[in-house]
Amino acid sequence: MPITLEQPTGARLLTADEQEVAVPATLRYTSADPQAVHFVFPPWISLDGEEVTWTFARALLEEGLETPAALGNVQVRPYGPARTVVELRAEEGVAAISFPTSVLARFLLSSLRVGG
Secondary structure (H helix, E strand, C coil): CCCEEEEEEEEEEECCCCCEEEEEEEEEEECCCCCEEEEEECHHHCCCCCCEEEEEEHHHHHHHCCCCEEECCEEEEECCCCEEEEEEEECCEEEEEEEEHHHHHHHHHHHHHHHC
16 A cells, blocks of 8 residues: 655745745655655645646656756756755746755655665
């Protein structure tokens, strides 16, 4: 039976005018899809009012905690000494979202324990 981890966390949406807007997010991992992580954002953050889930390689998250890394429409990079930015690109534009690095590292470690 697959195991699913969900970790609610706070993040900050980085705006074009260099402001930061607090947004909740849920980090999700399931052993049924062991190579992926899922970042879930609430409906009010999207243009169409629907919950948004971005799925990308767990290895990309791991690499991006240390050095800039990109794959497809997702880029992950360190952002100062204690934060990491996940940049998500879509037809509608780009969203840059900052997370505490310690939260992402803890989530990644938990996913590795569950899914190897």
